[in-house]
Amino acid sequence: MAYEFERKQRIAVLGGGPGGYEAALAGAQLGADVTLVERSGVGGSAVITDVVPSKSLIATAEATNSLAEAADLGVQFFSRGETGKPVRPEIAVNLAAVNKRLMGLARQQSEDMRAELVRAGVRIVTGEGRLDGSSAIIVSTSKDSGTDFDRVEADTIVVAVGARPRVLPSAVPDGERILTWTQLYDLQTVPSHLIVVGSGVTGAEFASAYTALGSKVTLISSRDQVLPGEDADAAHVIENVFKRNGMQVLSKSRAESVVRTEDGVVATLTDGRTIEGSHCLMAVGSVPNTSGIGLEEAGVQVTNSGNIRVNRVARTSIPNIYAAGDCSDSLPLASVASMQGRTAVFHAMGDAVNPIELRNVSSNIFTQPEIATVGWSQKQIEEGIAQGDIYKLPLKSNPRAKMLGIRDGFVKLFARTGSGTVIGGVIVAPRASELIFPLALAVEQRLTVDQVARAFTVYPSLSGSITDAARAMHIVL
Structure with a gap:
């Protein structure tokens, strides 16, 4: 058979x-x-x-920032000079080794x-x-x-x-001075002046990283603020941090062309202004x-x-x-x-x-600090697309944030009006990519703010701000 x-x-x-x-x-x-x-x-x-190389580069940038900011926590680095007096060493980045x-x-x-x-x-x-x-x-x-x-x-x-990466005819990458984000890893030294065209996620992440690595960075943004389309409060925090760290942000500006010179690049804006730099990163989409x-x-x-x-x-x-x-x-x-x-x-x-x-997908922008989001946005709530209440809690009130010297960031929750069901949230903080998970779980499982508030968080911890925000949105029966 x-x-x-x-x-x-x-x-x-x-x-x-x-x-x-x-x-x-x-x-x-x-x-x-x-x-x-x-x-x-x-x-x-x-x-x-x-993703893997860019986030690895960003990890190095975060380490550089941690060293630079250690003095705020009372940690000081000194070496002995020829006279025996203490000399504060400079932080150096070996970009060839990093790449x-x-x-x-x-x-x-x-x-x-x-x-x-x-x-x-x-x-x-x-x-x-x-x-x-x-x-x-x-x-x-x-x-x-x-x-x-x-x-x-x-x-x-x-x-x-x-x-x-999208390539513009007026700014064709050559892999040496004019670069896409896939070509950055051939650099042997930190650019003395990096011009970044495009203030979306990719542009903002690399602008943040190279500022920390020691580059002078000029970010050309065609919109009113960096990270257009993201939570407005989060974008505002990031732009303020960028400027405080010495980055030049050119808002409402559009690059018409980028050309290579003998020892650098020149970006010409549509209004006729020119910016000279050593390198240019084109981050204009994919x-x-x-x-x-x-x-x-x-x-x-x-x-x-x-x-x-x-x-x-x-x-x-x-x-x-x-x-x-x-x-x-x-x-x-x-x-x-x-x-x-x-x-x-x-x-x-x-x-x-x-x-x-x-709607349940959580996402993260790996700037310093990071921006993590999930669910409905504040803009959609304000436009009436979703019905919800909004609560924002600055991180500066969190005891763990104070201990770590964190000055910027917040936790923002969105809950359905009436039921208190968590429908979204935004976290701006170091490691926001990790902190967003409880909110992603709450959105996925349709938990209420009271259910989130009843979870025990470690004291002190940054995650405590999530339950604090949820507690503030308590639904009175």
Whole structure:
């Protein structure tokens, strides 16, 4: 008697960033035959040239700031001069060593992720991939003998090709003086004067970091304030810190062009002003890597910006094709990409799945101090899009903040009017990325401010400000 065995479901993942990596792992976990196609290394740009190296650089900047501010806590650094008198040493940053370390960390993280996929049974193909209709990926691999092509048949395809820095024709990066954020890690010395064009998340983070590392920084912002679109109070705090630390912030200014000179760069603004610097970072957004990969031929719908349209389970207009990460039209966050990758595969394979609720996503801006947010915003409440009460508690009243010498920041809670259900929040503080978790949990689980207030926090702690703010919003029955 002959037996027919059910064939494993075949999943092909194009792109090995956070979304593609999680999709491949999820598929292997559920018993699928999974192939991952990646051109530069597992982890994609998020690990190799973006999130991991940039946040490692920021960690060095934070360490530099801690040393510089230690005197406020009574810690003083001195060495003995030739006369035997104490001399206060300068803080020096070896940027070549810093960049070597962080790129090593990025490579190690990529290798660890690759090893994890191999252990799970995922087949990894290195090369340039493009869709061949809705049921296969063609991979081109360069070899000494020429270009080889590999065809990966699939029942389900997950596209996770990420995005790249936007390049303006009037300020084309050369990798030496005019740079994108992926090119900063080739610098051997701290720029004497770094011009940053763009005051969004990327521009603000690097402007903050390089100020701490010792650069003179000029930040060109086309808006009224830095970090347009973020919580206004949070942006105000960050801009004040920037200026206090010596950064020049040019608000309502737009760069028309950036050109290289013999020993630096010149940025020309639309009003005719010019700014001379040693280097320029172009942080003017990103472009999805969706062009020329067969999406149109496969019938996959994209937006005018080239991002792939997806629904709440990361499905595209073609039923068996999903998309995850910065190439999709969802929030460009590594955490969202990872969730999309898992959700896509769970849905494709018929496993239990909770559609992604972007309102519950917490995000963080790694300036100093950090800005973390979750849920509805104050602007949406003030515009009537959401119904809520607002309470803001400055960190300067927190005993732990006083002990640590923290001067800037706050905890802000948003609670549904009447019920007291937590619908959002903003935290501006050192390590706000860690402090936001209780609020993210409260938003996800629909906890009330009274439920949050009843949780015991350590005394003294920065997290105590969260329960203090919740207690202040007590709902009287």
